[in-house]
Amino acid sequence: MDIPILNNVIENGMKSYNPFPIIHRCKYDFGFQDSKLKARTMGHLEAARGIIQENKYDTHEKGGGTTSVVISKEIPPHVWEEFEDFMPWFYERINRIWDLWHLANMQKHLSDSWINVHPKGAWTAEHHHQNVTVACAAYLSVPEGSGRFMVKNPYCQYKLSEPLDYNYYDEGMDWEYIDVQTNDVLFFPGWLTHKTEVNNTNNDRYVMSLNVMGNYVN
Numbered sequence: 001m002d003i004p005i006l007n008n009v010i011e012n013g014m015k016s017y018n019p020f021p022i023i024h025r026c027k028y029d030f031g032f033q034d035s036k037l038k039a040r041t042m043g044h045l046e047a048a049r050g051i052i053q054e055n056k057y058d059t060h061e062k063g064g065g066t067t068s069v070v071i072s073k074e075i076p077p078h079v080w081e082e083f084e085d086f087m088p089w090f091y092e093r094i095n096r097i098w099d100l101w102h103l104a105n106m107q108k109h110l111s112d113s114w115i116n117v118h119p120k121g122a123w124t125a126e127h128h129h130q131n132v133t134v135a136c137a138a139y140l141s142v143p144e145g146s147g148r149f150m151v152k153n154p155y156c157q158y159k160l161s162e163p164l165d166y167n168y169y170d171e172g173m174d175w176e177y178i179d180v181q182t183n184d185v186l187f188f189p190g191w192l193t194h195k196t197e198v199n200n201t202n203n204d205r206y207v208m209s210l211n212v213m214g215n216y217v218n
């Protein structure tokens with residue numbers, strides 16, 4: 001099974017290689033539009049929206065976005081029958097990433113999952129997934145032009161020894177942009193700081209997140 005590594009083609013025939021990959025992209029056909037999955041997702045998010053408003057929770061979803069992380073412990077999306085075929089596919093790739101990252105032999109626990117929706121003007125703010133070994137972003141529906149996935153340069157401490165552009169931080173040069181499309185599935189370490197661009201389209205963007213943690217076998 002092949003998990004493509006994200007390498008960037010620059011200009012003049014140059015290509016950027018990452019010998020220690022931390023982000024992987026795969027494809028899975030969720031069949032989200034006009035499906036039972038979409039209907040269930042919308043109901044799930046409506047329930048979450050009510051909980052957020054009632055308790056005045058402050059989440060990472062800004063500008064009118066909603067997350068179901070507030071109800072993720074009840075019936076998390078990954079146990080829905082609509083994802084019954086996706087989960088074996090998912091675990092197969094988690095096992096492959098475990099090998100690629102040379103992680104120790106340990107039990108793998110999918111701790112939680114949730115779905116975010118971003119209508120026009122919404123985005124996910126900067127954050128990371130504390131104590132998570134492998135985080136996953138599964139793009140159920142990404143309208144064209146609705147925003148990219150952004151990751152913060154994880155080598156920020158080493159950049160301090162470089163003669164950086166004067167506007168490096170003010171202009172956000174410490175962030176990289178990754179184009180995403182419907183049915184993309186990204187895998188990355190939980191410690192990687194990330195966020196999204198604002199959705200500037202009139203169509204909602206739906207993303208499912210999953211967290212996998214490792215526990216040593218006793």
